[in-house]
Amino acid sequence: MAKISYRLVLGILLLFNMPAFAKESFEHACVTCHSTNIPDLEMIYFRYLQTHGSTKRSQKAMRLYLLNPTIQGSTLPPQVLKSFGLHPPLSPALLDQMLPLYFERYDVKKRIQFK
Amino acid sequence: MYEKPLKAALRQFRILYLGSLLLLFLLLAFLAFTIEKERLISDETRNMDRYLSDLEQTLKDHHFRHFDELVINTKGYRIGLYDIDHLPIITQYSHNLPWSEITWMEKDVLYSRHDFSLYFLGVTSIVISKKIETTPILIRLTSVFVPLLWMMALVGYLLSRIALKPARNAFETVDTFIKHATHDLNTPIAAILSNARILEEKITEPSLQRFVQRISIGAKTLTGLYEDLVYLNFRPHPLIPKPEGIKALIHEQLSLLETLIEYKKLSVMTDLSEIKLTIYADDFHRLLNNLLTNAIKYNKPKGLIVLTLTCEYLSIKDSGIGLSEVEKQKIHERYWRGESFETGLGIGMEIVIRVCKTYNLTLEIHSAKNQGSEFIIRWPKSLIA
Numbered sequence: 001m002a003k004i005s006y007r008l009v010l011g012i013l014l015l016f017n018m019p020a021f022a023k024e025s026f027e028h029a030c031v032t033c034h035s036t037n038i039p040d041l042e043m044i045y046f047r048y049l050q051t052h053g054s055t056k057r058s059q060k061a062m063r064l065y066l067l068n069p070t071i072q073g074s075t076l077p078p079q080v081l082k083s084f085g086l087h088p089p090l091s092p093a094l095l096d097q098m099l100p101l102y103f104e105r106y107d108v109k110k111r112i113q114f115k
Numbered sequence: 116m117y118e119k120p121l122k123a124a125l126r127q128f129r130i131l132y133l134g135s136l137l138l139l140f141l142l143l144a145f146l147a148f149t150i151e152k153e154r155l156i157s158d159e160t161r162n163m164d165r166y167l168s169d170l171e172q173t174l175k176d177h178h179f180r181h182f183d184e185l186v187i188n189t190k191g192y193r194i195g196l197y198d199i200d201h202l203p204i205i206t207q208y209s210h211n212l213p214w215s216e217i218t219w220m221e222k223d224v225l226y227s228r229h230d231f232s233l234y235f236l237g238v239t240s241i242v243i244s245k246k247i248e249t250t251p252i253l254i255r256l257t258s259v260f261v262p263l264l265w266m267m268a269l270v271g272y273l274l275s276r277i278a279l280k281p282a283r284n285a286f287e288t289v290d291t292f293i294k295h296a297t298h299d300l301n302t303p304i305a306a307i308l309s310n311a312r313i314l315e316e317k318i319t320e321p322s323l324q325r326f327v328q329r330i331s332i333g334a335k336t337l338t339g340l341y342e343d344l345v346y347l348n349f350r351p352h353p354l355i356p357k358p359e360g361i362k363a364l365i366h367e368q369l370s371l372l373e374t375l376i377e378y379k380k381l382s383v384m385t386d387l388s389e390i391k392l393t394i395y396a397d398d399f400h401r402l403l404n405n406l407l408t409n410a411i412k413y414n415k416p417k418g419l420i421v422l423t424l425t426c427e428y429l430s431i432k433d434s435g436i437g438l439s440e441v442e443k444q445k446i447h448e449r450y451w452r453g454e455s456f457e458t459g460l461g462i463g464m465e466i467v468i469r470v471c472k473t474y475n476l477t478l479e480i481h482s483a484k485n486q487g488s489e490f491i492i493r494w495p496k497s498l499i500a
Contacts (some may be wrong), residue, residue, distance in 0.1 A: 046178055049237030053199025058237070108236050112185045112205045114194065 026101045038084045039076065045106040051075045055107070059099055066090045066099075121286055125279055132271045136264065144260050151252045159225055160218060163243050166190060167229045170241065178235040185236075195242040204238060212242055223247050290348075297344040304341055307334040332374050339408055343462050346401050358391040358500030359399065361424060368403040372411060380417045387424040391500040394474060402470040405463035406431045406490050413488070426499065432489040438482040446480065474498060 034041045048058035052075075065073040069086040090098070170187065177185050187194065195206030201214055213219060218227045226244040311331040318324055365387060369376070376383060392399070410420050410433040418434040438446065446464050471478050475495050482488035 042181060046236065050178065050234045053234045053239045054202065054237060055198070056202075057199065109204050111183065112187065112196065112236070114205065114207065115186050115188050 023101055026098055026105075030098065030102065039080060041102065042106050044076070045103070046108075047075050049108065055103055055109075059103055062102075063095050063099060066095055067092065121279065121283055124282075125275060128275050128279070129272065132275065133268055136267050136271065140260055140264050140267075144256050147256055147260075148249075148252060151256070152247065152249060155247055155249075155252065156220075156225055159245060159247065160227060163192070163225075163227045163245070164229075166192065167227075167241060167243060171229075171231065171235070174235040174238055175233075191245065193244045196238045197240045197242065198237055199234065199239040201240070204236075206242075208242065208244075220247075223249065293344065294348050297341065297348060300337070300341050300344075304334060304337050308338065328374065328378065332378050335371070335374055339404055342404070343401065343466055346397070346466060347462060356393045356395045358393050359396045361390050361392055361399070361429065362387045364396065364399050364403060365422060365424065365429075368400065368407055371404070372407055375408075375411050376420075379411060379414060381411060381414055381420055382418075383420045383422065385422045385424075387422065388426060390424065390426050392474075392494060392498050393500045394498065398470045398473060401466050402492070405467050406492075409433075409463060410435065410488075410490075428491050428493040430489055430491045432487065434487045437484045437486045437488050438480070439484045443480055443482060 031041060034044075045058075048062055049055070052058040052061050061075070065075075066087060067089060069089055071078065071081055071086065074081055074086070173185070173187070189207075193207045195208045195212070196204040197206070198204055201212075212226070212228075214228075216226070216228065218225070220226070224244050224246050226242060229241045229243070231239055231241075307330065311327055311334055314327045315324070315331065318327055365385070369383065369385075407420075410431050414420065414433045414435040420434075421430070421432040423430040423432075467478065470476065471492070475498070477493040479491040479493065480488065481491070
């Protein structure tokens with residue numbers, strides 16, 4: 001059921017390609033799904049950062065993976081992938097809208113301060 | 116008389132001693148400063164390493180748990196967190212950093228870079244820096260070295276006084292002797308001169324007149340030496356110069372040295388202009404006396420002396436033995452004498468040079484061995500009355 005609604009929302013977004021609704025769609029499609037039965041979005045964000053060493057590189061790697069999800073291309077451990085499976089592939093246009101929102105949401109730069 | 120060279124020697128010794136002492140202390144201070152600074156840098160590097168380990172642990176802790184905000188206590192350091200592309204995640208540096216260095220100094224600021232193998236929160240490198248305060252080191256070194264330098268300088272001063280005391284005593288003894296001897300010479304010389312003059316008038320026999328002439332020459336030479344010694348030892352200071360006719364002074368000196376000139380059968384040619392200089396007459400008397408006496412003494416028998424006086428200079432030219440290049444250099448040395456068979460104490464040129472210095476006169480010597488000498492005294496325009 002979750003997969004059907006997820007694909008439905010993304011399909012609508014793809015169909016209309018409306019940036020004004022991108023953030024709302026990200027909240028509904030990505031955040032809702034990842035907060036329930038698949039790995040946490042923040043955990044994935046830090047895992048990418050830890051593996052690739054910069055936001056720019058992480059975003060690039062994530063884009064590559066989501067365009068064509070494979071076990072080798074994933075940064076998640078094989079055990080996790082066994083439990084949750086590979087992420088469904090996403091279109092370049094969708095990724096262009098979603099990934100910046102995703103990295104903006106968990107941006108580590110905004111959360112570190114000096115005293 | 117002894118004071119000047121002794122003081123000069125003492126001054127040279129002190130300059131050399133204090134100079135080398137200062138140099139040694141500066142070198143030691145520099146070495147001590149360098150060692151202390153290195154130690155300070157080493158201590159600070161260790162502190163930085165400890166801080167960076169703690170910070171790495173903090174980043175690790177936050178990496179594996181949800182957090183809204185991470186506040187890093189800088190503890191007085193300047194810090195920059197960078198990603199793998201050396202782009203800042205958060206930084207307090209506005210300038211570019213040399214990524215080829217691990218630890219470096221820039222304008223007394225110590226920088227240290229720490230690279231992580233695991234990129235917690237995406238941080239791959241942390242650059243940390245702190246200003247190295249060298250002022251306390253300088254204050255500490257100054258408080259040690261300056262009193263020590265003063266103490267060593269005082270010891271050097273006392274040592275120089277002790278070391279030169281025998282020389283000072285010897286000089287004092289010689290000086291006292293010369294002063295007393297000079298004082299006691301006056302009466303017998305005056306007696307010899309006056310009696311020689313009487314004898315010259317009374318004796319008519321030519322063979323005896325020759326002996327009397329020799330006595331007179333000897334007495335006049337002694338008078339010259341006596342006057343030189345008096346000039347050096349008892350010259351009153353300060354003296355007020357007044358306009359003096361130089362032509363008259365030259366004639367006066369020539370008449371005083373007439374006996375000597377005649378004895379050597381010398382010819383004197385003069386071309387003297389009327390000129391007045393603002394001087395103290397006795398100074399010029401001594402200068403003329405010594406230059407003319409030399410022109411006579413070192414001249415060949417039946418030689419020539421040419422005196423030229425213009426408004427710019429006085430030239431005393433002789434046809435004597437002349438001076439070599441080495442002798443021309445040595446002429447400024449005290450007690451130096453041209454030829455050993457001639458009489459004199461060698462203080463003549465000392466007096467000439469002293470007078471020249473007093474009035475800013477320039478002494479030129481043109482001479483060649485066996486070709487005679489020319490001594491030219493030039494004076495500044497300000498001296499012309």
